[in-house]
Amino acid sequence: xxxxxxxxxxxxxxxxxxxxxxxxxxxxxxxxxxxxxxxxxxxxxxxxxxxxxxxxxxxxxxxxxxxxxxxxxxxxxxxxxxxxxxxxxxxxxxxxxxxxxxxxxxxxxxxxxxxxxxxxxxxxxxxxxxxxxxxxxxxxxxxxxxxxxxxxxxxxxxxxxxxxxxxxxxxxxxxxxxxxxxxxxxxxxxxxxxxxxxxxxxxxxxxxxxxxxxxxxxxxxxxxxxxxxxxxxxxxxxxxxxxxxxxxxxxxxxxxxxxxxxxxxxxxxxxxxxxxxxxxxxxxxxxxxxxxxxxxxxxxxxxxx
Numbered sequence: 001x002x003x004x005x006x007x008x009x010x011x012x013x014x015x016x017x018x019x020x021x022x023x024x025x026x027x028x029x030x031x032x033x034x035x036x037x038x039x040x041x042x043x044x045x046x047x048x049x050x051x052x053x054x055x056x057x058x059x060x061x062x063x064x065x066x067x068x069x070x071x072x073x074x075x076x077x078x079x080x081x082x083x084x085x086x087x088x089x090x091x092x093x094x095x096x097x098x099x100x101x102x103x104x105x106x107x108x109x110x111x112x113x114x115x116x117x118x119x120x121x122x123x124x125x126x127x128x129x130x131x132x133x134x135x136x137x138x139x140x141x142x143x144x145x146x147x148x149x150x151x152x153x154x155x156x157x158x159x160x161x162x163x164x165x166x167x168x169x170x171x172x173x174x175x176x177x178x179x180x181x182x183x184x185x186x187x188x189x190x191x192x193x194x195x196x197x198x199x200x201x202x203x204x205x206x207x208x209x210x211x212x213x214x215x216x217x218x219x220x221x222x223x224x225x226x227x228x229x230x231x232x233x234x235x236x237x238x239x240x241x242x243x244x245x246x247x248x249x250x251x252x253x254x255x256x257x258x259x260x261x262x263x264x265x266x267x268x269x270x271x272x273x274x275x276x277x278x279x280x281x282x283x284x285x286x287x288x289x290x291x292x293x294x295x296x297x298x299x300x301x302x303x304x305x
Contacts, residue, residue, distance in 0.1 A: 010052040015115035017106040022240030033171035041165035044305040048097035056091035064096040074113035103194030105274030110143035142172030185289035200275030203247035235268035265292030
């Protein structure tokens with residue numbers, strides 16, 4: 001691929017978090033990934049990604065003042081995949097300001113990688129297609145597909161301040177955009193526990209009998225249900241379920257305490273996001289949301305968005 005370097009030497013972008021509304025975990029596919037069925041929606045909590053060009057060919061140095069990052073991470077994986085696809089060998093330094101907790105089920109690492117890829121495309125004027133971005137996403141992580149689609153949609157007219165919501169299927173690569181609701185207050189509570197995706201899936205695998213008649217019957221019934229239809233209902237009528245919540249809470253009881261706190265504070269709906277550990281409450285009444293926020297802060301870190 002032929003590329004041209006733009007005059008700008010650096011670029012700074014936001015990388016939004018997401019929550020899951022419902023998350024059905026399906027059996028492992030032939031490629032080793034579990035299928036999922038969920039609504040993802042971006043929220044007003046963001047990391048900040050600054051990408052600066054350097055003279056060190058083929059090097060991607062990632063720094064973060066407020067979080068210790070492994071040497072190999074989603075951004076270094078994204079850099080290597082981008083260079084192979086485009087032929088770019090220019091070195092970059094990435095400064096991450098982390099506001100999204102790691103191991104929290106909010107997709108922070110995946111969002112960082114997606115925003116980084118979009119920044120590289122802008123800096124080097126590589127004009128990557130949606131197919132190119134999806135190819136790169138498949139090499140980094142399943143949640144990267146969603147964040148990539150969200151950023152592409154913003155390029156095509158979605159305002160930067162707007163949320164992006166979608167029904168997500170497959171391993172995460174099947175994305176059907178839906179209109180995001182803007183009439184709700186969201187409380188995020190961080191119980192101080194980190195849950196790895198690998199651990200969470202192993203807990204679900206141990207709990208679910210994939211071959212049972214009961215499971216197959218539920219699969220057939222759920223195949224006809226529309227998550228968007230539930231999403232449009234008044235929040236107190238939501239009946240989303242996250243398959244990770246019960247097995248993860250059994251092992252990490254602090255998550256359950258935080259979830260119960262939100263429920264007791266008159267949340268219209270509450271659950272764990274993704275594979276955990278962040279829990280959230282959705283409120284139609286802003287006053288109830290503020291009171292719940294104050295109650296949560298007595299024990300945990302929390303944010304109201």
